[in-house]
Amino acid sequence: MKSLEELAAIRNKMKDRVAIRENNGDIRIVVGMATCGIAAGARPVLNAFVEEVRKQHADNATVTQTGCIGMCRLEPIVEVFEGGKERVTYVKVKPAMVPRIVKEHILGGKPITEYTIGAAE
């Protein structure tokens, strides 16, 4: 069984890295997690972002959650905020879309227009 001692080991391993990471979160990926979002499938989308950000080493990004964004019929909605750039809003997001968003947008700097609200409207 997983033990709390393993957490102490994680603590020792991570101590040095945390300080570096704190300065690096300049892109915020925000997943809508209100009733509308959850019902539409936001939970697997959130978990896909957490995993992909890690897998693709997108260390400049943090994944956070928010309430209802106000466009419930387009949920799951994911907004990407980056300093000095306009907010990008992805709608009807599915876990399968997440690796590409992280690769091309978060790491590559190019939003995927076909997934955005502009394409859906």
Next chain:
Amino acid sequence: MKELSLNILDIVQNSISAEASLIEILLAETDETLRITIKDDGRGMSPEFLATVMDPFSTTRKTRKVGMGIPLFKLAAEQTGGELTITSRTRDMSPEDHGTVISAFFYKNHMDFTPLGDVVSTLISLIQGCPDVDFLFEHELPNGEMVHLDTREMREALGDEIPLNSFEVLEWARESLNEQYGF
């Protein structure tokens, strides 16, 4: 909702909005029944507000903050022949012991029972979103075994500098729960 674990994820958002510092998610299961209790130490609801929360359609448009989360959860319980109860105490009513307890009871063998689903992903999502809130999760299985996760214990082992929503810590929590469930 497709799974009760999604209702849990949704209902707990209310506890987070109510500025709870400890949220308990307690599941007690037999072969025939399931009880889901969500208990928080947040700011609580007044009796008047509680009435609007149970039935949003009977209210005026002023209460826009009242959502569909609780009515959906209530429906999921009642359609199995079960029920949902809420007790809540505001800080004014009870400064020492305020907060909300939502308890839903289900008959599992009813044809309209919604499966519990991926409760592990619900917990991981909650810890990811609210690393500063504490969660106690207990699931008593039909065979009497108990699945347990307490972020206060995790926090003690991790110290102050490692946030609970670090990837490694979330993975540890996921694996710990999966192991206990025998996945």
